Every structure is written in structure tokens, then in C-alpha cells.
Amino acid sequence: MKGDGKSPVRWMALSIGIAGGSWVGSSAVADGDVIFDRGFLRDGGQALDLARFEAAPVLPPGTQRLDTFVNQRPVGRFDVTIEAESEHGPARTCFRRDDLPALGLDLRRLPEQERVQHLLAADCVDLRQLDPNIALDVDVSALTAHLAIPQAYIGRLVRGMVDPQDWDEGITAGFVGYNASAFRNQLDQTGGHDRYYASLNAGLNVAGWRLRHNGTYSRAEQGSEYQAGSTYAQHDLTALKAQGTLGEYFTPGDLFDAMPFTGVALASDERMLPDSQRGFAPTVRGSADTNAQVSIRQAGNLVYQTTVAPGPFVIDDLYNTGYAGDLEVTITEADGREKTFTVPYASVSQLLRPGNSRFSLAAGRYRDDQLDAPPAFVQGTYRYGLSNDLTLYTGSTLAENYLAVLGGAALNTRFGALGADVTRSQASGLPTQVQGIEPRMRGQSYRLTYSERLDATGTNLAIAAYRFSSEGYLSMANFAALKGSDFPTLYRERNRIQLDLDQPLGDSLSLFVNGMRQNYWDRSGTDTTYQAGIGKTFGWGALSFSASRTRQGGGNRRDDEQTQYLATLSVPLSFGERLTGAYLRTSAAYTDSRDRSLQTSLSGSAGETGQFGYSLYQSSNRDEGQRGETRGGSLQYTTSPVALGFSASSGEGYSQYTASARGTVLGYGDGVLFSAGQGETMGVIEAAGGKGARVGSGHNSHLDGQGKALVTGLSPYRRNEVLIDPKGASDDVEFKVSSQVVTPRQGAVVKLDYPTTIGxxxxxxxxxxxxxxxxxxxxxxxxxxxxxxxxxxxxxxxxxxxxxxxxxxxxxxxxxxxxxxxxxxxxxxxxxxxxxxxxxxxxxxxx
CATH class of the missing domain: 2.60.40.2070 (PapC, C-terminal domain)
Known part of the structure; x- marks a missing residue:
């Protein structure tokens, strides 16, 4: 029998429990012992000694990872240690001392602090010894631990919090993520032409530092070229919840426009915060008369529910749900009375929770290979959530002969969320050979952003933004182009307006509108693009219609202006269990210049784990009066070490073939591993003798001949459960553990050992x-x-x-x-x- 993470003692103990006929107690581990009727377990006059099963705990001695609940609320998965009765004391079930804050237990509130501190001197703490009112119930069959802790001892328990002490910086390892392709175009007139392309993302992790490099390689008949993207080193600054970076990187784009630079940076990393502290959500304050239940709904959906003690309460760990409308708070008292009030909730990107802040600092040289002498600069930004209704923010960029200062505020109101700021710049020593540029320039840029959801109609105005920049305003990118090049090409933005709106029209019908319009000081004309569409789903498929219009500059040429109409029909198909996710799609497009196209495609996946992907298509079109037809197909195959792809297409006078490979190669102290997946945060799995077992990473991944596998795409600073499915492994291997939980730091390569018994x-x-x-x-x-x-x-x-x-x-x-x-x-x-x-x-x- 292949292991499922449960020892033989545990499942046999369950059998004895059933055969024993009578239990005293409601769970396998309780404050009191359990008693079996020995009359059911006699064989040949021999009586079985059941003492080890009657005295808690039934779980065998050792450490088990259990899903843990505190007052019926899930708080995560924790290591629970079972200590058998010995000459040193009775049997105990205890938690790690460092895990107690994550359980929400405020140790300062416990009585008899001298005795509490004595018990906390041990790393393994039995919570029931801290106070007799704390109860622990372990459900063996469900592998769960339920704690009942008096409300008086509960501190602030932030949802989704993982103690930074549990963040794993991983092992020393190096890796290369790659995406390589080979193209061949076969033209009837000129013959074949080959091209090759590869993008690389390489890294080395040493002592908590993450060295990274990315670039692209291309080769064609004219020659080959490698273009480096960026190279940098990064390290967590845990106390600041920030990242420190050295090398070629980018400034954040939340207040100023993002800029490439070479230098040093220090910036807040929101990923280090629990999900319930990221982004913006208002703090809910109220008061209860009794032990009451507080329910919070958004657009009629229950998003939060908890129980509070009598008196004032504060709820500040709501998840950020974006632009979903106001919160309706209901307080249900113990006697059935209800009190209801509304808390406004709309968000723009600048808003923060009350008391939260974000910062960034960068110093270095502007990075642009096209510039002869890019300027050095220093930039800093800061945002602070002053209350539910107000977030203030500021920033500055300083260089020789250049200064930009920004100040603004974001408001959360019952009429929606609004952000408003102004940036003032001044520059000197500018070249005068560029039209519209004077030796000294100064100006302002004003920006407004707005978002709102109308609950009555369900209208979601995701973003409406407007920006105006005066003629004398220069961004840092504009200044760098003027100072670093003799003949710069400038596009100084004058006005820009943007809109993004969604409108549901019933359960299966929706409408969307989005668009952007902008013009410049340096050239005439206006750039315009907008799109509107409507879609409906049916029991047999989906149908959508859309219209889009683009206009570049003055729109004097045919290519500068175009209107297109598109209709799409999508129908799901079923070909049995082995062919899944199949869709037949047909789309028809028509433009105002009377160009048109019609395409039909069939796509889906196949295989037990969906490791095969396929697509076939046929299209016909008319472009500038010329008719043409194209047909083609593609096949993807995802194996454990690499994802492979092949496609082919042909039309009148040409054919094209493409082959591709994608994956990651990682080297560490114990060997080299391959994976079809990609991502900077990874896990190395080792399970001796486990060859063939499937790894639940979302890819068609299995343990290799050495019982190893590389898992990619782990979420940093979050609990990640990594599963092994013993199916496919040898019958002579038992997995003692088939699931582990790890919390990696950003970019870490963590090592996970899965003990096995081979025999x-x-x-x-x-x-x-x-x-x-x-x-x-x-x-x-x-x-x-x-x-x-x-x-x-x-x-x-x-x-x-x-x-x-x-x-x-x-x-x-x-x-x-x-x-x-x-x-x-x-x-x-x-x-x-x-x-x-x-x-x-x-x-x-x-x-």
C-alpha cells in the first residue's frame, strides 16, 4: 500500500476504535481518557492491553501538521507535537512557542503570568496547561486541531498572517528559465528563411541575496545578437517590509512614471503583508451591547463574519475587493436585535488603509542605451493612510538642473473614490535646438482619477482618469532625453483622458466600454482609441459583438485611422474524458475600409493530466481588395522537464513552421533538476525511491529517477501546500508524508524532504x-x-x-x-x- 501521510499505527488505531464499541469522549484527543470495552477484543482467552489507546493521545508520538481552527475560525496549518507519557510527565499535545501569536493568543492577558512564563520556557507548549479554560480537540480522521480559547485571551489575529520567522530564504541554487523558438518561413518566390529566438531569465541565490539577469538572443540571416535586459541583486529587508536592490532596475510607477535606472533602490513590498492588509479596504468600527455577531456584506454578498465581545470593536483585516461598492454592516445581538450601518468603499490605486504607509527611494543614473550621457537622479515617494476617507502622498525627483515635486490626496467617499495630485517641475541648462524647448522651463501636471460602483445598476466605473500638463512641464524621461542626446525625439503629453466601464445587464449579459484620448505639445493631431462591446452566455455557448476605433495623430493616412467590427461565437464541445476543454470558435471581422476576415478554430486539451494542447484553424480574408486564405494548427506537449510546442501554417505563396521549448533548469548542491514551469520562487522536492509519483504543481510533473522534482510558481510570503500523489510510484515505496506547507521568501528556492520507507x-x-x-x-x-x-x-x-x-x-x-x-x-x-x-x-x- 502506498503511503497517504498516515502511519500504520494511526489507521489501525481507528480500526480498534470502531471494534472497541464504546468511546468516552467526542474525539481522539480529549482532556479525559477514553475507555474501550475489552470484552470485544479477546482472542483465545488473551486480553489486549489497550492502555496506550485509552490514554490521550491516540496519535503516535511525533510531529503532525494539522489544519488548525481557533474558535471555529481557520488560522492555518501548524506543526502539532505529540509527546507520549513518560517518567517526566503525562502525555501532551503542544504547539511551537513561536506559533502562539499566529494562533491569536495574547499571552499578556493570561492569568498567573509567572507560571505562564515558566511554561513558555519550553519550545513545545501545551495550551491547556496555560489555562484550564483553553480546550483542544484533535480530529484524527480529518487531521484537524480545534482550539477553544476564551475571548478575553484573544489578541488581534490578522487574517492571512504568516510570522516572518517562518519565511524560508531557501538554499544556495542557480537557475535559468528559458523560452526558445525556431521559425522557418518558406516563400515560393525567395525560398526559405530561418530565425531563432530565446529569452532568458537567470538567477543565483546565495545567503539571502538574489542575483538576477534577463536578456534575449536572436539570430537570423543578417547575424546574431544578444540584448541584455537588466542585471541586479536583491535582498529582503524584513523589518521594513521592503526590498533592497542594487543594479539595473526600475522605479515604481504608482506616483511618478516608472523609469529604468542603474543604481540602488529601497521600496516597500506589499507582498510581505497579509492579504487582509494589502491594497485598500476601510476599517469598520462599531459597538456591541452583548456577545454579538458582526456580518459585513458587499453588493449583497457576505464577505466577512465574526463574533465580538460587548463594547467597541474594530475590524481592520478586510480583504481588498477592488471597486465592488459600499459595505453594509449588520450587528446581531445575542437577544436577536439587529443594528445596520453603511461604510463607503471605493478605491483608486493611491488609497491605503488607515495607519498604513508605503515608501520608495532610488538613486542612480537614468538607463537608456540610446542616450550618450544619461543624467543621475534621486527619487523618493511616500504614501500614508490617514483615515478611512483620506490618504496623503508626496514625492520628489532631483537631478542636476532638474527638480520635480508631487503632492496629492486620495479620498474614499459615498460618491466614489477620487485621487487628485499636482506635480511641479523646473529644469535649466536645456538645449535650444529642439522646437518648443527653452533654456529654462517650468510647469505643472495635474491628474485626477475616479472609480465607483453603482449598486443600484451594478455599473462598475473601474477607472476614469484625466491628466493635463502645461507646456513648460518636463517629466524626468523628457529631461533625460534632452540632456543625454543631441537630437532627441520628444513626445510631451498635453492632455490625456481614460475611461473603463463595465455594465452587467442581467445574469448572462454584460456591456463594456473603454477608451483613451491624448494629444501632445510637440506634434499636431490627437491619438484616440476606444472599444465597446456586448456579450451574452447561453446554455450552449457564448456570443459577443464589439466595435473599436483607432486614430493616430492627424489621421491623414489610411493606416492612421480605422474602425473595426467583430462578432465571435464560442461553443464548448465534449469528446470524452480524455479530450477536455474543447471549444469551437468562429469570428468575423469587418472594417470601414471594407476589409473583412472570417476565422474558425478548434482548440482544447487532451491526456489524463491535460498534458497535450491542440489547435486547428482556417481563415479567409480580404485586405485592400486582395483575397487570401490561411490554415494551420499547433500542438503543445507538457512533460515534467520541458514544455514543447510545434505549429504550422500555410497560405497562398508561403508556409511557416515553428518549434518551441520552454522550461527551467536549476542546479544546487545535490544535482541538476528540470521543470516545464517557470517562476522565480521555487521548491526542490526530494523523496528517496519515489520515482514516478506525481507532484501537484499544476504541470505534468513527476518525481524523476532520483526521487526529485522542481516545483515552480510558489507564492512568496504565503503558505504554499506542496502535494505528492503516490500514484505512479513503485509499490515498494511508502510516503510517510504526502503534503508539506512552506512559506518562501520572494525568489527563494526552498528544499522539501519527503521521508519514505522503501521495502x-x-x-x-x-x-x-x-x-x-x-x-x-x-x-x-x-x-x-x-x-x-x-x-x-x-x-x-x-x-x-x-x-x-x-x-x-x-x-x-x-x-x-x-x-x-x-x-x-x-x-x-x-x-x-x-x-x-x-x-x-x-x-x-x-x-
């Missing part, structure tokens, strides 16, 4: 000297005293042992005559070759 799964037919069998539930022990299994019905015992297991013992009590020595006998024939091997064994006295 033949063997069903023993055990008999005693008198021809009978040891008592049901008797334990089979190795020479080292390790529990290997238990005697089941009819003297059968399921064991996993090696070729030379050494002397084995069967024990069913601590008194003389309650144990025997196990001697292996001859193999027993099975009904079919696929049956588990069986063997006889004799249990002889004298152990």
Missing part, C-alpha cells in the same frame, strides 16, 4: 505456537522498537520491510507473556500475479 509491502499470516494468532491490535515492532504495523483480523499484519528486516517482535502488553518473537515462514501462493505478496510467520515465546 516490500507484505501481508503476513501470523500464527502462535498453539496454532492460534496474537490478539487483534497487537503491535509489530522492529529491533529498534519502531512500530511497523498491527495484527488485524485472522492474524493478518500488513508490513513494509526490507530484504533483511532483522528480528521482529509482536507485543500486546507490558507484562510477562504478552509478547513473542516473529519468525518468517514460507511464501503463500496468491490468486493472481497482481495480488500483494503473502507470507506465513510464527510467533514464538521468548521475546
Amino acid at each position: 516490500r509491502a507484505l501481508l503476513l499470516q501470523v500464527s502462535g505456537e498453539d496454532g492460534g494468532s496474537p490478539p487483534f491490535g497487537a503491535e509489530v515492532l522492529s529491533a529498534a522498537g519502531e512500530s511497523l504495523g498491527m495484527i488485524g483480523q485472522a492474524g493478518l499484519a500488513l508490513l513494509r520491510i526490507g530484504d533483511d528486516p532483522g528480528p521482529l517482535q509482536v507485543r500486546w502488553g507490558g507484562e510477562a507473556g504478552q509478547s513473542c518473537r516473529l519468525v518468517m515462514g514460507e511464501p503463500i501462493a496468491t490468486d493472481s500475479p497482481g495480488d500483494m505478496p503473502r507470507r506465513s510467520a510464527r510467533c514464538l515465546a521468548g521475546a
